[in-house]
Amino acid sequence: MGDHRNTTSNVIGLCLLPQELIQNIFLSLVLPEIVRLKLLNKSFSSLISDHSFVRQCNSLSNSTTWLFVYKKRWLRDAVLHAFTDRSSDRWFRIPLAELLKPVDFHGEDLYFLAASANVFLFASNNVREVVAVNLVSVTVKKIPPSPLGPRGTSSWRRSxxxxxxDSSGSGHFRFMFAEFVGNRPVLFVYDSSTDTWKSTEAKEKENDEILPRGGVHVFLSVVHGPRESVLVATSSISDSDTPVVVRPRFNDAEGLTVGFNWGNVIDRLHVYGDGYMMIVKSEGENRVRVLKGVELWGVSLDGRKWELVSAVPGEVMGVIEKRYGVMMGCLEEKNGIIRVALVSNCDGFWDMLWLSFDTKWKRWNWMPLPDCKMKGWNMAGISFSSGLTLQ
Structure with missing residues (x-):
């Protein structure tokens, strides 16, 4: 009760300040905090809805990159944890329980699939449904089953x-995934503007066809074998073009393995995304390993091979070297910046590391993340995102 009175007093005191000063204070906050203030009272809502404020806030938010982590917990306590490169000293908590109430999951834990701008996708395992949550418009929408039918959480592969x-700010989105169907790679695309799915069999790439990484192309991993990977390349702005099969080969004699690194069974973790592959090398035994090297590889322009892009330099490795028992990661490329989050667990303690590589300046950067208070919890999804706006 005392906390409620203090919050009310603080809100009243803030409202007494000049509007220009209040706007400057709000602009120093990150977008999830601003959205919560907008719901607090009518005065704040009116100020935050002002076109000038929205324009300034969006200008700052568009250049901000987020890392979102979802813990496996009861739905009634659902919280998305968020960390941004704009404010590198703490995690932000985004409560989801009230937002998810309109959708009945029978108390089931959810899995966090992906994020882009204001839209977040969550999947259930028992109900086998996917929902889209918009944090700014405060809406939740069920996505109809794909042409492959209802899918459990284990069927969704991050890469x-x-x-x-949609960059227009309309709130529309497309959700894409690629799978083998009848031994052929098929692209499935859900369009929120029509609430329908479309499936297209990918064609083999022409010999002279160039598919540069980044830009308008999306690369979706289908499978990674001992010597060859299979990816589907498609347009990020239109689904009118036929998707293309890309088969880059990896010349290393060791096989490619996607997933977790445990004990001394596997000494390399491969993290895939957006036409890139990060190889995390380690040494050790007795279920505890030590991070020893990180390499970044990318699909060549002709799509025929994996080529080495860069390796994390020794001075950075000396700082990020750590002990772990199990490790996973996610990778995203946007505007020439490749970002990787490596999440490790050792004796029940979770640790996270944010690595980035600037492809233009050939420069590595790393960002240690503060404790997310995850001891004893299971990871239920992780994703990068950017472009959050007040629209």
Whole structure:
């Protein structure tokens, strides 16, 4: 009760300040905090809805990159944890329980699939449904089953799917994923503007066809074999073009393995995304390993091979070297910046690391993340995102 009185007093005191000063204070906050203030009272809502404020806020938010983490917990306590490169000293908590109430999951834990701008996708395992949550418009929408039918959470592969939002600010989005169907790679695309799915069999790439990484192309991983990977390349702005099969080969004699690194069974973790592959090398035994090297590879322009892009330099490795028992990661490329989050667990303690590589300046950067208070919890999804706006 005392906390409620203090909050009310603080809100009243803030409202007494000049509007220009209040706007400057709000602009120093990150977008999830601004959205919560908008719901607090009518005065704040009116100020935050002002066109000038929205324009300034969006200008700042568009250049901000987020890392979102979802813990596996009861739905009634659902919280999305968010960390941004704009404010590198703490995690933000985004409560979801009230937002998810209109959708009945029978108390089931959810899995966090993907994020893009204001849209977040969550999947259930028992109900086998996917829902789209818009944090700014405060709406939740069920996505109809794909042509493959209802899918459990284990069917979704992080590097094999992509969420693309409409840059116009309309709130529309496309959700893409690629799978083998009848031994052929097929692209499935859900369009929120029509609430329908479209499936297209990918064609083999022409010999002279160039598919540069980044830009308008989306690369979705289908499978990674001992010597060859299979990816589907498609347009990020239109689904009118036929998707293309890309088969880059990896010349290393060791096989490619996607997933977790445990004990001394596997000494390399491969993290895929957006036409890139990060190889995380380690050493150790007895279920505890030590991070020893990180390499970044990318699909060549002709799509025929994986080529080395860069390796994390020794001075950075000396700082990020760590012990772990199990590790996973996610990778995203946007505007020439490749970002990777490596999440490790050792003796029940979770640790996270944010690595980025600037492809223009050939420069590595790393960002240590503060404790997310995840001891004893299971990871239920992780994703990068950018472009959050008040529209």
């Amino acid at each position: 094999g799917m992509k969420l693309v939002t």
